[in-house]
Amino acid sequence: MSYVAAALRQQVIERAESKCEYCLFPQSLSFLAFEMEHIIAEKHGATTAENLALDRPYCNRAKGTDLGSLDPETGQLTPFFNP
Numbered sequence: 001m002s003y004v005a006a007a008l009r010q011q012v013i014e015r016a017e018s019k020c021e022y023c024l025f026p027q028s029l030s031f032l033a034f035e036m037e038h039i040i041a042e043k044h045g046a047t048t049a050e051n052l053a054l055d056r057p058y059c060n061r062a063k064g065t066d067l068g069s070l071d072p073e074t075g076q077l078t079p080f081f082n083p
């Protein structure tokens, strides 16, 4: 996990209203601390508010560094939802 400056972290948390930006689960109901996730993996993207998402660890692990996946119905490469 990379370093995110406190002010930038707070900006993302406020934008997200302290909810996971993928599933909207509230941080206040989570046993685990939410994380700052790079929407486009850090090795390809920047550490900016636009490229960071507040998310719960479960959602972060499920997405990983992927940007999309194959749609099981169409077989088409489909980008993930960008919060």
Ligand SMILES: [Zn+2]
Binding pocket: 020, 021, 022, 023, 024, 025, 055, 056, 059
């Ligand atoms: Zn989530």
